[in-house]
Amino acid sequence: MSSLAQIDPEIYAAIQQEEQRQLTKLELIASENFVSPAVLEAQGSILTHKYAEGYPGRRYYGGCEHVDTAETLAINRAKQLFGVEYVNVQPHSGTQANMAIYFAFLKPGDAILGMDLAHGGHLSHGAAVNFSGQLYRSLSYGVKKDSGEIDFEGIEACLKKHRPRMLVAGASAYPRTLDFERFAQLARHYGALLMVDIAHIAGLVAAGLHPSPTPSADFITSTTHKTLRGPRGGLILAQNREIELQGKQEFYAQRLDFYLFPGIQGGPLMHTIAAKAVAFQEALRPAFKRYQQQILLNARTMAEEFLQRGYKLVTGGTDNHLLLIDLSKTGLTGQQAEIALDQAGITVNKNRIPFDPRPAKVTSGIRIGTPALTTRGMKAPEMRQVVDFIHRALSAPTDVSSLEHLQKEVKDFCRTYPLFSPEWYCEVQ
Ligand SMILES: Cc1ncc(COP(=O)(O)O)c(C=O)c1O
Incomplete structure (x- = not known):
């Protein structure tokens, strides 16, 4: 008998029943996936025991040598997968990855322009019920009524009129290819930073089957559990550009690391980070x-x-x-x-x-x-x-x-x- 069944039969039964539900029903929720046994093994491992505030080689706790190995592997594999210079694998979720970007580069009250939730955008792109719609002045764009495709003319008109500090591309319910270069040209022209959230399409991007935002975006965020087929969690990617903030030159990497931890999170979930590394390894293979x-x-x-x-x-x-x-x-x-x-x-x-x-x-x-x-x-x-x-x-x-x-x-x-x-x-x- 499993020790879980012995110690907590109610939770054991809930897990068994959920497994049966997953096996006997057809799962068509676009944001869900099933991970490999290897990912599941890493996620369920003893790495859950370890506190490791900080980053590999610069932690606030002792005994981090092995979790440093796991996190470094995750970072290097994600760099290879997405062709970026900077990776942070610590966000606990997609929403926290987005929060870290906003905290790092916006001040409360700054305007962000994201896709309307009602047109396929995500809560964390400025929805009124989310922190992103409460801390920032949220503007939104949508799709065209006739075609259902993104209304770039509407985006341009809004950028021109309101000059938001950040343009957010990416969606939860949009069935077409996203033209990141067009977003980037508009953002550049109107002086906005471009954040691209590839939570849904990360697997397609990693496999080269959807255009990559890497050359065009300032920051890329993602979840790891949708098409990317990894454990539940978030991810930040970027080229390590320099930016002037309050008269000071700063690199994206420095700022993003700082605003994720200690900015909005404490200790990283090392078991999840190891599972992300495994998923990235799988994603690198044919x-x-x-x-x-x-x-x-x-x-x-x-x-x-x-x-x-x-x-x-x-x-x-x-x-x-x-x-x-x-x-x-x-x-x-x-x-x-x-x-x-x-x-x-x-x-x-x-x-x-x-x-x-x-x-x-x-x-x-x-x-x-x-x-x-x-x-x-x-x-x-x-x-x-x-x-x-x-x-x-x-x-x-x-x-x-x-x-x-x-x-x-x-x-x-x-x-x-x-x-x-x-x-x-x-x-x-
Ligand atoms: C585009 C997009 N961004 C972010 C998220 C947020 O991810 P999480 O649920 O991990 O916070 C989602 C989740 O559905 C999403 O679709």
Whole structure:
């Protein structure tokens, strides 16, 4: 019997049940993924015991020689992966990575221009309910009504009028390629710093399947747990440029290190940092590029299937790992769709579509992503089957017995797919 089962049977049972949920249901939340057994092993390791405030070679605690090795490996691998001069692997989350950038380069009350939450942006890009919308003067841009694509003319007009100190590029629910160079040209022209948040697309960027923000951005932030397929956490990347602040020249690296720790965090999560290092090692190997290519192919296949069945997709399709389905013509809200799909064993999240008249708890859309199912080893034929399951659930969303029947079919379908397909185990070099 496991010691957890003995000591805390309630938590043990919750974990077992969650494992069954993950194995027997179809995980389509675009921001979720399953990590490799190696990442899980590092994350569950005894490194959780260690306090290591500071950075490798300059800690406030003794006994850090081995965690220094782990953090240095994580940093060097991320440098190689993203072609940057500066990396900080300590942010506990994507939001804290963003917070560190703001604290390092903005003063309270400075203006930031980020993508509207209701158009696909993230809370930490200036939403009123988030610290970023409370400490700073938050301005937002969105997408164009006709195409659903980013409204660069709107961005330029806002930059011109308000001259914000920072422009934020990056999104949580945007299915198209982000033109970082265009963001950078606008930021440069109007004297704004450019922060690019690649939380969702980091895996695609690392694999060279989405343009890299490295040459254009001042700062890049990310999560490590979405397409990048690592442990839950954040990441800061940058070229180590110089900046003049209050009459003093400073390097980005110095300032970012300082504002992350001691600025907004205490001790780093060394077990998570080791797990990040493992995930970066996996991402540097050829199997990872194949995995990311499969994510894209799976998303495109699902998009084609939905379009063939008459569904409306925001922007008409996808260039990345996610689709945003506009349900407004189906008579269903996003909330109703999420509930019906859940009863059928399919996990998605309701999502506002651009210009959605419904509130965030109801919505007119759902967001669907392929990273997790791709990790399980599913390919185009399976994607067609998954769209068929979704279509059947959405065609009879209140028919309890047909949803129950569908759930059994889904469970049966999932049976042969492990959470992490052996095909993505990285080749030993
Ligand atoms: C674009 C973007 N940035 C930042 C985050 C925040 O990440 P976390 O939940 O780790 O704070 C997310 C999470 O969904 C995101 O989509």
